[in-house]
Amino acid sequence: MGVMNGSNNDEYVKLLGAWPSPFVLRTRIALNLKHVAYEYLEEEDNLNSESVLNYNPVHKQIPILIHGNKPIRESLNIVMYVDETWLSGPPILPSDPFDRAVARFWDVYIDEHCFTSINGVAISKDEEERKAAMAKLEQCMALLEETFQECSKGRGFFGGDNIGFIDIGFGSLLGPLKVLEKFTRVKFIHPDTTPGLFHWADRFYAHEAVKPVMPDIEKLVQFAKLKFDTSIFK
Amino acid sequence: MGDKEEVKLLGVWYSPYAIRPKIALRLKSVDYDYVEEDLFGSKSELLLKSNPVHKKVPVLLHNVKPIIESLNIVEYIDETWNSSGPSILPSDPHDRAIARFWSAFVDNKWFPALRAAAITKSEDAKAKGIEEVEGGLLRLDEAFVAISKGRSFFCGDVIGFMDICLGSFLVLLKAREKLKGEKLLDESKIPSLCKWADEFLSDDIVKNVVPEIDRVAKFLGELEAIAQSASRS
Numbered sequence: 001m002g003v004m005n006g007s008n009n010d011e012y013v014k015l016l017g018a019w020p021s022p023f024v025l026r027t028r029i030a031l032n033l034k035h036v037a038y039e040y041l042e043e044e045d046n047l048n049s050e051s052v053l054n055y056n057p058v059h060k061q062i063p064i065l066i067h068g069n070k071p072i073r074e075s076l077n078i079v080m081y082v083d084e085t086w087l088s089g090p091p092i093l094p095s096d097p098f099d100r101a102v103a104r105f106w107d108v109y110i111d112e113h114c115f116t117s118i119n120g121v122a123i124s125k126d127e128e129e130r131k132a133a134m135a136k137l138e139q140c141m142a143l144l145e146e147t148f149q150e151c152s153k154g155r156g157f158f159g160g161d162n163i164g165f166i167d168i169g170f171g172s173l174l175g176p177l178k179v180l181e182k183f184t185r186v187k188f189i190h191p192d193t194t195p196g197l198f199h200w201a202d203r204f205y206a207h208e209a210v211k212p213v214m215p216d217i218e219k220l221v222q223f224a225k226l227k228f229d230t231s232i233f234k
Numbered sequence: 235m236g237d238k239e240e241v242k243l244l245g246v247w248y249s250p251y252a253i254r255p256k257i258a259l260r261l262k263s264v265d266y267d268y269v270e271e272d273l274f275g276s277k278s279e280l281l282l283k284s285n286p287v288h289k290k291v292p293v294l295l296h297n298v299k300p301i302i303e304s305l306n307i308v309e310y311i312d313e314t315w316n317s318s319g320p321s322i323l324p325s326d327p328h329d330r331a332i333a334r335f336w337s338a339f340v341d342n343k344w345f346p347a348l349r350a351a352a353i354t355k356s357e358d359a360k361a362k363g364i365e366e367v368e369g370g371l372l373r374l375d376e377a378f379v380a381i382s383k384g385r386s387f388f389c390g391d392v393i394g395f396m397d398i399c400l401g402s403f404l405v406l407l408k409a410r411e412k413l414k415g416e417k418l419l420d421e422s423k424i425p426s427l428c429k430w431a432d433e434f435l436s437d438d439i440v441k442n443v444v445p446e447i448d449r450v451a452k453f454l455g456e457l458e459a460i461a462q463s464a465s466r467s
Binding site for chain 2: 073084098101105
């Protein structure tokens with residue numbers, strides 16, 4: 001698994017992650033975009049491992065990127081760090097300050113609203129809670145469809161011709177969204193209501209930086225059944 | 235013929251979040267118009283149009299384009315006026331990641347704990363909340379010592395991103411101390427952070443931007459009275 005690098009930074013790169021985590025996925029996509037060779041350590045069964053606690057004593061969470069002996073924590077932080085450190089690959093954040101501010105805003109929105117409502121549906125204890133969380137999620141999709149149209153300006157991704165910060169932030173949630181769609185039988189991304197997102201999702205999945213690391217949906221479904229002991233997954 | 239830059243900031247005087255862009259703009263010597271919003275009355279058309287998703291302050295309008303969320307605005311200011319004044323974010327990617335990590339800690343964990351402790355009616359929950367806030371301050375004190383390496387501010391001898399992020403809450407902490415006698419900035423427990431707090435509040439730019447402690451204390455008292463009478467009626 002460990003391949004020493006040929007990138008423009010000489011120090012060893014290690015990523016502590018867990019295969020089901022959309023946050024870990026973000027960091028792997030970013031590293032792939034920049035062709036950074038790294039060692040991946042699966043911590044899914046052992047989130048209290050010495051490594052995790054050592055490198056992230058504040059939150060005890062993955063992903064953790066270790067570059068040389070320096071730990072970098074939190075997925076969006078790591079993506080920005082990768083973008084700023086390995087300059088030879090395509091830029092992940094746009095160069096214009098206003099476009100960068102827009103990209104940062106939407107990734108925070110995605111975490112605080114989309115991810116929270118996905119989780120909200122998964123942990124809902126009754127029909128009422130589920131309906132409320134699903135309504136919120138549908139609102140998020142509508143807003144992101146508008147954002148996609150504005151940011152892509154007719155091109156394939158939020159970032160334009162290539163994957164960018166918002167693509168990575170939102171694309172990493174496609175797996176959990178598909179799992180929810182399977183159980184709720186509701187299509188959150190649909191060719192009629194969110195045509196832009198619908199076709200974007202296919203392009204995202206097919207991208208060379210994404211395809212090798214996107215978790216298998218069936219495996220995610222089994223994982224969800226085990227993790228969430230709520231009615232929706234029975 | 236020069237292009238006149240139009241820079242407008244929408245905020246409210248009591249918000250720690252609105253203080254942040256004010257400090258950043260002054261660090262970069264950028265002239266701006268300030269618009270005081272009335273969040274208890276009705277929000278202005280401009281605010282609703284500029285921030286339709288969240289309808290919150292602060293909002294920076296740079297030549298009509300809106301930038302929202304306080305730390306986002308600070309980064310934008312740093313990048314846009316990058317040849318003027320000191321760098322607000324450090325230049326090294328790892329130092330930047332550290333600054334972003336701790337500022338996310340302040341905004342997503344530490345301050346929400348303080349806000350929850352302030353609002354809750356349960357004495358138990360309040361005590362637990364304050365404990366979490368104090369624990370957070372201990373962590374921030376340790377982080378300050380490790381990152382500053384003996385200098386006055388987090389990343390050097392001049393105010394930067396982390397200072398702006400945490401420093402924007404200092405007047406609120408001191409106002410709570412005045413109102414409630416709650417000493418969160420305790421020199422015996424967090425000596426380095428307290429020293430940093432004094433340096434921050436006596437900085438020339440900060441002094442002219444933060445609201446007065448007495449005014450904030452009075453405002454907090456009024457808010458509390460409204461909340462209590464609402465719960466009784």
